[in-house]
Amino acid sequence: MTTTNEPLLSVQGLEKHFPVTKGLFKRQVGAVKAVDGISFDVFKGETLGLVGESGCGKSTTGRLVTRLLEPTAGKVVFEGRDITHMRQGKLRPLRRDMQMIFQDPFSSLNPRHTVGTIVGAPYRIQGVQTENGIKRAVQDILELVGLNPEHYNRYPHEFSGGQRQRIGIARTLALKPKLIIADEPVSALDVSIQAQVVNLLEDLQNELDLTYVVIAHDLSVVRHISDRVAVMYLGKIVEIADRKSLYRVPMHPYTNALLSAVPIPDPKARAKSDRIRLTGDVPSPLNPPPACRFHTRCWKAQDICKTVEPPLEELASGHQVACHFPENAPEAATKTAATTP
Amino acid sequence: MNESAFLDVKDLKIHFSTDDGVVKSVDGLSFSLERGKTLGIVGESGSGKSVTSLGILGLHRGKNAHVSGEIWLDGEDLVTASQEHVRRLRGRKMAMIFQDPLSSMHPFYTVGDQIIEAYRIHHKVSKSVARKHAIDMLGRVGIPEPKSRVDSYPHEFSGGMRQRAMIAMALSCDPELLIADEPTTALDVTVQAQILDLMRDLQREFNSALIIITHDLGVVAELSDDILVMYAGKCIEYGSAEDIFYRPEHPYTWGLLGSMPRLDREPTERLLPVKGTPPSLINVPSGCAFHPRCPYSDLTDGQSKAEVPALAPTDPGHLVRCHLSRTQRRTLWENEVKPVLETQ
Ligand SMILES: Nc1ncnc2c1ncn2[C@@H]1O[C@H](COP(=O)(O)OP(=O)(O)OP(=O)(O)O)[C@@H](O)[C@H]1O
Ligand SMILES: Nc1ncnc2c1ncn2[C@@H]1O[C@H](COP(=O)(O)OP(=O)(O)OP(=O)(O)O)[C@@H](O)[C@H]1O
Ligand code: SF4
Ligand code: SF4
Ligand SMILES: [Mg+2]
Ligand SMILES: [Mg+2]
Numbered sequence: 218m219t220t221t222n223e224p225l226l227s228v229q230g231l232e233k234h235f236p237v238t239k240g241l242f243k244r245q246v247g248a249v250k251a252v253d254g255i256s257f258d259v260f261k262g263e264t265l266g267l268v269g270e271s272g273c274g275k276s277t278t279g280r281l282v283t284r285l286l287e288p289t290a291g292k293v294v295f296e297g298r299d300i301t302h303m304r305q306g307k308l309r310p311l312r313r314d315m316q317m318i319f320q321d322p323f324s325s326l327n328p329r330h331t332v333g334t335i336v337g338a339p340y341r342i343q344g345v346q347t348e349n350g351i352k353r354a355v356q357d358i359l360e361l362v363g364l365n366p367e368h369y370n371r372y373p374h375e376f377s378g379g380q381r382q383r384i385g386i387a388r389t390l391a392l393k394p395k396l397i398i399a400d401e402p403v404s405a406l407d408v409s410i411q412a413q414v415v416n417l418l419e420d421l422q423n424e425l426d427l428t429y430v431v432i433a434h435d436l437s438v439v440r441h442i443s444d445r446v447a448v449m450y451l452g453k454i455v456e457i458a459d460r461k462s463l464y465r466v467p468m469h470p471y472t473n474a475l476l477s478a479v480p481i482p483d484p485k486a487r488a489k490s491d492r493i494r495l496t497g498d499v500p501s502p503l504n505p506p507p508a509c510r511f512h513t514r515c516w517k518a519q520d521i522c523k524t525v526e527p528p529l530e531e532l533a534s535g536h537q538v539a540c541h542f543p544e545n546a547p548e549a550a551t552k553t554a555a556t557t558p
Numbered sequence: 559m560n561e562s563a564f565l566d567v568k569d570l571k572i573h574f575s576t577d578d579g580v581v582k583s584v585d586g587l588s589f590s591l592e593r594g595k596t597l598g599i600v601g602e603s604g605s606g607k608s609v610t611s612l613g614i615l616g617l618h619r620g621k622n623a624h625v626s627g628e629i630w631l632d633g634e635d636l637v638t639a640s641q642e643h644v645r646r647l648r649g650r651k652m653a654m655i656f657q658d659p660l661s662s663m664h665p666f667y668t669v670g671d672q673i674i675e676a677y678r679i680h681h682k683v684s685k686s687v688a689r690k691h692a693i694d695m696l697g698r699v700g701i702p703e704p705k706s707r708v709d710s711y712p713h714e715f716s717g718g719m720r721q722r723a724m725i726a727m728a729l730s731c732d733p734e735l736l737i738a739d740e741p742t743t744a745l746d747v748t749v750q751a752q753i754l755d756l757m758r759d760l761q762r763e764f765n766s767a768l769i770i771i772t773h774d775l776g777v778v779a780e781l782s783d784d785i786l787v788m789y790a791g792k793c794i795e796y797g798s799a800e801d802i803f804y805r806p807e808h809p810y811t812w813g814l815l816g817s818m819p820r821l822d823r824e825p826t827e828r829l830l831p832v833k834g835t836p837p838s839l840i841n842v843p844s845g846c847a848f849h850p851r852c853p854y855s856d857l858t859d860g861q862s863k864a865e866v867p868a869l870a871p872t873d874p875g876h877l878v879r880c881h882l883s884r885t886q887r888r889t890l891w892e893n894e895v896k897p898v899l900e901t902q
Contacts, residue, residue, distance in 0.1 A: 270746040270747065270748065271717075271746050377835045377836065378603075379835065380835065407602040407603045407773065407836070408602065408773060408775075408814060408817045408818055409602060409813060409814065409817045409831050409832035410602075410831070410835070411817065411831075412816070412817035412818070412819075412829035412830070412831030412832075413831045413833075415819070415829055416828055416829055416831065419828070434746070434747070436747070436821060437818070437819040437820060437821050438819055440819065440821060440825055441819035441825050441829065460825075464821070474748055475747060475748060476821065477751075478747045478748045478750065478751035479747055479776065479821050480750070480751070480754065480774065480776030480777050480779065480780045481776055481779065481780075481820070481821065481822045482775040482776045482778075482779045482803065482815075482818065482820060482822075483779055483803060483822060484779050484782075484799035484800055484803055486779070486780075486822065487779070487780055492751075494751060494752065494755065495748045495751075495752075496752070498716040498717070498718045498719070498746075498749055499746065499748075
């Protein structure tokens with residue numbers, strides 16, 4: 218992992234509230250606080266994993282960063298430039314630098330276009346002149362993602378799910394992006410094919426010096442692929458740390474519960490009694506619980522958790538947590554937290 | 559296989575005629591299961607897991623499906639039984655939990671009414687008795703305030719609650735065989751953990767036979783006594799959970815284990831995926847269906863391509879379908895595969 222001090226991407230206090238309207242006149246009756254004030258940096262050459270349960274705002278974050286959605290508040294800074302309110306015209310060259318890979322390899326490819334047309338489109342836009350030149354470029358990139366270059370004239374339906382995901386990745390790479398936001402890139406795929414695509418993403422990163430934000434709900438996949446990991450809960454980042462610290466010494470109770478809930482493929486692990494079991498489901502982002510949003514499910518919750526929102530604070534080097542009573546926290550950090558009220 | 563097993567499936571074949579040819583979705587599957595035990599069926603998408611489970615429930619009687627073989631449930635062969643009889647057994651003796659509870663619950667009836675309905679088909683009781691039973695069942699699967707929630711509609715429940723309600727519905731007639739097809743795939747991991755705990759507890763309480771179908775090796779490890787690994791409609795390895803996780807002998811099982819990033823081990827630099835893509839079930843590869851993807855197929859003197867290997871015991875209760883000799887498989891596992899997996 219090569220990092221310079223200047224982040225490639227910096228997200229500051231980002232918010233997205235979707236209005237909820239009612240009736241004929243679309244009167245606003247509330248808002249879904251899908252993303253509610255998150256900040257993080259991504260450095261060149263690294264992979265940031267974004268995990269959390271369904272509806273916590275992961276995809277919305279991805280769409281905000283790539284400017285597919287307009288934020289309600291906050292800033293997105295790419296290569297030192299504030300792109301939050303940049304106009305479409307100025308944004309166009311940047312769109313190439315920041316690409317998104319989607320979960321569904323079936324719906325994101327036009328079924329009426331051949332692989333050559335789909336993957337070649339970016340080259341046509343970039344002004345690669347001759348069809349011959351485009352064909353060569355496309356075949357090179359197909360080979361790079363592990364597809365047969367002979368498949369140039371085939372249609373998406375002739376490919377398996379894993380192969381279609383590769384086509385999607387090939388198209389993305391053709392634009393020579395600097396940052397790739399991959400939203401659940403492998404969750405629609407079978408385990409064996411998942412592993413092929415995960416390996417491919419890693420190889421491409423090494424070869425092309427790519428930077429990734431990988432959004433996923435699978436904690437094992439995220440651990441495998443990420444250098445740093447951010448955990449989201451109901452529109453907030455509750456913990457962010459390098460991979461090792463996050464998985465070895467998770468501090469936020471929610472992170473602990475998440476890790477503890479992953480079924481371990483080892484029959485001996487069944488007898489483990491130190492598991493944390495949360496009760497209830499994730500509350501609705503329409504009416505998130507006040508203060509610490511996790512307090513309705515947290516076994517450590519105290520009165521202060523219901524009244525004072527815990528800020529995201531650095532409790533160990535590079536390890537930020539938003540909790541009044543963190544687990545595994547270094548001595549000093551726990552003391553300050555416990556005496557804050 | 560034990561003659562008197564509670565569920566005894568023998569040489570089950572389920573083929574579908576389609577315009578493109580015959581799809582051999584299940585092609586000679588045999589296994590047995592006792593009450594109080596859990597069998598996990600794993601395999602990649604399209605390997606025939608769901609077709610198997612629907613077959614046991616007698617739900618493949620459409621025009622294009624051809625079912626052969628035997629399915630003995632508590633001494634009765636369901637393949638030759640009348641459709642009417644199998645229908646009566648469904649719900650009373652056997653029940654199913656699907657991946658997506660919304661698709662198997664009626665949106666216009668309350669959750670309670672659906673449980674009451676299902677219960678009264680098989681039990682001649684009054685509506686109020688059935689309602690009490692429904693409330694009781696909802697409480698047992700952990701729905702808070704079952705007395706008021708019994709009158710909710712499915713869409714008023716969260717995903718986890720719907721899956722609980724579905725389990726309540728399936729269990730309301732105290733079935734002796736319960737088949738759960740990807741019961742937690744659509745759920746969040748913290749809710750999945752709750753549902754897996756619930757299923758384990760309920761099975762102990764009801765002493766039913768449970769078949770859990772999933773592509774998630776973690777989920778099978780949590781629940782199963784025995785595990786059946788499917789590939790292209792066939793069982794390629796069968797054994798206790800310990801056999802499959804600690805001493806697997808089939809190259810495809812090794813591939814499955816190597817594909818999976820694991821939280822309980824150090825992350826390796828690279829995953830070890832099964833190469834290639836899943837086979838066609840219409841033009842199934844000759845010999846061992848796994849041979850185009852198997853890294854060891856050239857160690858069998860051409861047998862892998864020419865002959866379908868038999869499912870043969872390697873140890874009591876542990877069956878493997880592969881032409882490699884037992885010694886070859888064990889040496890490969892110990893020297894080549896296990897060391898690489900362990901460093902994960
Ligand atoms: N266009 C929209 N209008 C209104 N609400 C929306 C919109 N898009 C997303 N939401 C809501 O915002 C919240 C966050 O959604 P998002 O898709 O970002 O979650 P996610 O973390 O990606 O979940 P998943 O893991 O299920 O993909 C959800 O409650 C969702 O219903
Ligand atoms: N009615 C049908 N007609 C023709 N083919 C069918 C029919 N039902 C299932 N199949 C085919 O049988 C094969 C096995 O399907 P099945 O649903 O059992 O897979 P599975 O192992 O459950 O996969 P998944 O993990 O994706 O659920 C698939 O190739 C499927 O397309
Ligand atoms: S702030 Fe309180 S409720 Fe929130 S996670 Fe920490 S201990 Fe739990
Ligand atoms: S029979 Fe041959 S191809 Fe099939 S698993 Fe064994 S070695 Fe591999
Ligand atoms: Mg999403
Ligand atoms: Mg299925």
